[in-house]
Amino acid sequence: MHDNTHAHGDGRTAEHAPQPYGLFIKVWAALMLLTCITVGASVNWPGAVGTAVAMAVTPVKASLVLLFFMHLKWEPPVFKIMFLTAVGLMAVFFGLSFFDYLYR
Amino acid sequence: MSDTTLAHGAHAPHKDYEGAKTGMWIFLFTELLLFGGLFLVYSVYRTLYTHDFHLAAGHLNVPLGVTNTFVLLTSSLTMVLSVTALQKGDRQSALNTLGWTLFLAGLFLVIKFFEWSAKIEHGLYPGSPVLKSLPAGEGLFYGLYFVMTGLHGFHVIVGMILLSVIAFQVKSGRVHQGDFVKLENAGLYWHLVDLVWIFLLPLFYLTN
Structure with a gap:
């Protein structure tokens, strides 16, 4: 892209x-x-x-x-990796919480 | 004494553009997780009380929420234009667009004030007798509405203070074409405020 x-x-x-x-x-x-x-x-x-x-x-x-x-489009890869890590971490929180709430 | 001064490099101001920006992004991640936690609470309760959430959302003022979205998106545009103008060395345009950003931020808060006032007048505020008489899910919806838009509104106020301080520094020449990372970082903060609102709009106003 x-x-x-x-x-x-x-x-x-x-x-x-x-x-x-x-x-x-x-x-x-x-x-x-x-x-x-x-x-x-x-x-x-x-x-x-x-x-x-x-x-x-x-x-x-x-x-x-x-x-x-x-400006993330023009930043060096390390900024993109950091951002995706933070978002990925949040996705894990969401995934685990919903796994708990929906299947308890 | 003079040795320690030299060792600390007091006479050679050290600038680390990339480091300054990296630090700002790391701070923004903590903000992301702060709001993320609230979004998680919202998602779980919306799953558990789907019907109540849809009923409660029907009472929110959609035109005001959408207007505020347009206001914030436009303020984000003037913000990025301000950074770009300073990068290009056009200080006056940078200050003008920064002024517009501050004006739009203020407009957002005025609209928010009328919206909250109307809700409170109808007895819809955290812990109110009206809310206690409603189904549990509607109480949760309004609790989250006030906490999340309140925390967001607080960020708008902080952003306005930050942008005002930077505006003075741009005006005085302390922040300039060769050293604009403060303006850029303040801009990153402002875009985060916009980013959070982009998610708040569908979650609260368009859930009906």
């Missing part, structure tokens, strides 16, 4: 050239649109469909913020 646009920064150092303003405005537009899609689905198809759309779209929105606004 992020190999073709490595015009700035080689991903090995935390210092990278500033990105064009337009890129962030496009990401913002995508976030606004995705919010409208989530809300629209929830209002028009409350229940299973609305929840499914929210569960699919929300992680995409979070990824856009992390990759672009928080």
Whole structure:
């Protein structure tokens, strides 16, 4: 996903050239649109469909913020590994808790 | 005496850009786990009291929640534009966009104030007689609603203080094109605040 646009920064150092303003405005537009899609689905198809759309779209929105606004896309691999470790740890907490609650 | 001073390198200010940013990210992970714990409590109770959660969520003001999402997403945009402007050496644009970020953060809190006030007026606040008369799941939903949006709101206030301090440092020239990691780290904090809200919106407002 992020190999073709490595015009700035080689991903090995935390210092990278500033990105064009337009890129962030496009990401913002995508976030606004995705919010409208989530809300629209929830209002028009409350229940299973609305929840499914929210569960699919929300992680995409979070990824856009992390990759672009928080510059994770251009950071060296160690930042990405640290982030995935923290999220993985949380997934373990969730997995074990639900295993306990659902099968006790 | 002079030897120790030299050993500590007091005359050669040490800057570690990558280290500063790494430290900020590690702090953000602790924030992630703080909110993560609350999201876990929410998920478990929603699984156990699915029906009550759906009923309780029906009373939340969806237009206000969605408006606040637009406000925070836009503030995240102005924040990243501010960092980019300072990186490019455009201090005035960096300050202007930082000003917009602070304005939008304030707007978020004003909207939140009206939303909470309406809930409290209807007797919906933690430990209220109205909540105690409702099914257990609805009480849990509103308990989590106030704790999670409250903790998030607290982070908005902290973010505003942080951004104001950095704005003064940008204005005075202490934070500049050659040394902007403080602004970038404050930005990371602000985006985390936005990130948490991205999850709060569907969990509380769109559960109906």
